[in-house]
Amino acid sequence: MHDLEASLLGGDRDLTLRDLADRAGPGVRPEDVQLFWRTLGLPYADTDERLFTDDDAQAVARIADLERSGRIDRRTAVTLTRALGHQSERLVLWQVEALVEDVAQRRHLDDISARLVVLDRLTELAPVLEAQLVHSFRRHLAAIAGRFAAEFAEARTTEQADPSALPLARAVGFADMVSFTRRTAGLGSTDLSAFVQRFETAARDIVANAGGRVVKTIGDAVLFIADDVVTGARVAVGLAGELGGELEVQARSEEGGLTEGHRGVTPVRVGFVQGRVLSRFGDVFGASVNVAARLTDIAEPSTVLTDPSTAELLAGDSRFVLEPQPPRELQGLGSIAPVLVRQA
Numbered sequence: 001m002h003d004l005e006a007s008l009l010g011g012d013r014d015l016t017l018r019d020l021a022d023r024a025g026p027g028v029r030p031e032d033v034q035l036f037w038r039t040l041g042l043p044y045a046d047t048d049e050r051l052f053t054d055d056d057a058q059a060v061a062r063i064a065d066l067e068r069s070g071r072i073d074r075r076t077a078v079t080l081t082r083a084l085g086h087q088s089e090r091l092v093l094w095q096v097e098a099l100v101e102d103v104a105q106r107r108h109l110d111d112i113s114a115r116l117v118v119l120d121r122l123t124e125l126a127p128v129l130e131a132q133l134v135h136s137f138r139r140h141l142a143a144i145a146g147r148f149a150a151e152f153a154e155a156r157t158t159e160q161a162d163p164s165a166l167p168l169a170r171a172v173g174f175a176d177m178v179s180f181t182r183r184t185a186g187l188g189s190t191d192l193s194a195f196v197q198r199f200e201t202a203a204r205d206i207v208a209n210a211g212g213r214v215v216k217t218i219g220d221a222v223l224f225i226a227d228d229v230v231t232g233a234r235v236a237v238g239l240a241g242e243l244g245g246e247l248e249v250q251a252r253s254e255e256g257g258l259t260e261g262h263r264g265v266t267p268v269r270v271g272f273v274q275g276r277v278l279s280r281f282g283d284v285f286g287a288s289v290n291v292a293a294r295l296t297d298i299a300e301p302s303t304v305l306t307d308p309s310t311a312e313l314l315a316g317d318s319r320f321v322l323e324p325q326p327p328r329e330l331q332g333l334g335s336i337a338p339v340l341v342r343q344a
Helices: 002-009 017-023 031-040 054-068 074-107 111-155 180-182 189-210 229-241 287-298 310-312
Strands: 168-177 213-218 223-227 246-249 261-266 268-280 283-285 303-305 320-324 328-330 334-336 339-343
Touching: 002 111, 017 031, 017 054, 031 054, 054 074, 054 111, 074 111, 074 168, 074 189, 111 268, 168 229, 168 283, 168 287, 180 189, 180 310, 189 213, 189 223, 213 283, 223 320, 223 334, 229 268, 229 303, 229 339, 246 310, 268 310, 287 328, 303 310, 310 320
Parallel strands: 268 303
Antiparallel strands: 168 223, 168 268, 213 223, 246 261, 268 283, 303 339, 320 339, 328 334
């Protein structure tokens, strides 16, 4: 385990919090390093306990230099660090569990044995995973820079929005799997994992292919966003149509043996609206997010609902059919006359 840690952490744990503060440059105190470590989501120890490496010292020095040079302030430094910690923890857990499942299935091992095999392979796999992470990060950074550039170019030619409004005009929506509990009842851990992964993978592919982006998945639901109302509509009808198809599920008996495979229909209900949102912490917030969620709650399986103002924006587009529905009460929002959206 010592060799594995030294490989992953860039050396032995021979530095203290005080050492990290000293190496970070003038003005950095041990309590500042503690704040960094806490926002990264990692446990920290007493100031004189030797738990840190040269790589840790360099990480603290980099963020301290950004703050000291005036390029960011303390609040932003904390936010950037917290974002890294939160997403890295989820990413590492996701990838390691995928590796464990892969080893268990291919080598016919129990869970504990599979985890031990993955542990032995981490030194070999870590550089590959790290390189892929950097590649993915740079591609997504370039993509968001491109979206910003296009959006700002368009903003210069249009009337400026209300300065008190939320900053981003976006189409936002939810796709919620129908009867998730009933459909997954009796599945073992492996089959439940495969079912959820298949749903999430299919949803992400549909959203990306239509030009949208997945903000997050919430168990049996997906929150998506798009830069314009037409793209949002394409994403929504794509999810309702394609995820209403069939997913193969292999059901396992309680004894662990495979029973006959069966096909399970997995429709979703979709609600989406165009509105202004705030993007923070890898999530989106605003009244339109709440409206989309409530519309999803009342939508029928394999259908899309939107609000009247969004329907007006789509009214001249021959690719969509809009069907006004009777007014409904939405929890916390009052009465609204939803509009059914279908592909022409």
